Amino acid sequence: MIPLHYYLILAAILFIIGMVGVLVRRNFLTVLMSIELMLNAVNINFVAFAHYMDSMTGRIYVFFIMTVAAAEAAIGLAILISAYRNTGTTFVDEISSLKG
Amino acid sequence: MLNLLFFYFAAVIVISALFVIIKRNAFHSAIALLVTLIHIAGIFVLLNSEFLAAVQILVYAGAILVMIIFVLMFLNVTQRYRMFNRQKFIAFLMGIILVGEVLYIISVSAIKGPKGGFNIAKIMSEGNTQAIGRILYTEYLFPFEVASLILLVAMIGAIVLAKKELQ
Numbered sequence: 001m002i003p004l005h006y007y008l009i010l011a012a013i014l015f016i017i018g019m020v021g022v023l024v025r026r027n028f029l030t031v032l033m034s035i036e037l038m039l040n041a042v043n044i045n046f047v048a049f050a051h052y053m054d055s056m057t058g059r060i061y062v063f064f065i066m067t068v069a070a071a072e073a074a075i076g077l078a079i080l081i082s083a084y085r086n087t088g089t090t091f092v093d094e095i096s097s098l099k100g
Numbered sequence: 101m102l103n104l105l106f107f108y109f110a111a112v113i114v115i116s117a118l119f120v121i122i123k124r125n126a127f128h129s130a131i132a133l134l135v136t137l138i139h140i141a142g143i144f145v146l147l148n149s150e151f152l153a154a155v156q157i158l159v160y161a162g163a164i165l166v167m168i169i170f171v172l173m174f175l176n177v178t179q180r181y182r183m184f185n186r187q188k189f190i191a192f193l194m195g196i197i198l199v200g201e202v203l204y205i206i207s208v209s210a211i212k213g214p215k216g217g218f219n220i221a222k223i224m225s226e227g228n229t230q231a232i233g234r235i236l237y238t239e240y241l242f243p244f245e246v247a248s249l250i251l252l253v254a255m256i257g258a259i260v261l262a263k264k265e266l267q
Contacts, residue, residue, distance in 0.1 A: 009203060
């Protein structure tokens with residue numbers, strides 16, 4: 001039997017990798033992929049707790065997180081296409097029209 | 101055996117997740133993300149949630165990643181560019197500190213609480229998909245409907261944002 005802590009540590013490491021990816025990468029597509037990594041880390045946590053606490057609620061929540069992740073990816077990519085059409089770049093630090 | 105499988109999945113997840121954020125070519129990042137997602141499905145199988153593993157592969161590897169790769173090919177991102185932001189050193193340093201902090205907190209904490217009624221034997225006797233479906237359509241019916249509304253809004257929003265302006 002694998003202890004619950006192993007899953008929590010795996011999820012924490014995955015979440016922090018995703019967070020660092022969001023912070024350091026310039027390409028908007030890679031930033032979106034890093035956000036998917038963070039959401040998946042949360043999913044691992046939910047399923048691990050559901051398994052070790054003999055519950056079904058965590059597994060149901062994973063569905064809703066996947067729904068939000070799909071919606072977020074669709075909207076994010078649509079914003080990316082729209083921004084690329086208007087500015088000609090996909091780098092997050094070059095899209096700075098609102099900075100003044 | 102289970103331990104070995106867990107360590108295999110965990111090692112591949114962490115290494116390919118690192119590849120996602122350090123590969124220069126965004127297409128390589130997408131393939132590394134695919135490997136990560138499939139191995140997370142393996143973790144779900146280890147955690148006795150076979151239906152979630154199937155949904156993970158269908159939704160993430162099937163839908164979201166195909167969408168990302170589609171946009172990637174559509175946009176033609178050039179190969180030669182600066183990969184990282186200016187704050188990269190602070191961000192990597194903060195990530196390492198945060199990993200240490202979280203590992204410490206998890207190692208000293210004891211997790212306890214009331215147990216639910218769904219132990220492995222009960223889920224096995226009913227079937228994983230049936231158990232999830234029964235709860236989803238009774239107890240969580242209202243959140244389920246809200247989720248469908250979120251998907252509708254996302255669909256309309258994506259079409260409105262990405263379409264060309266009609267003159």
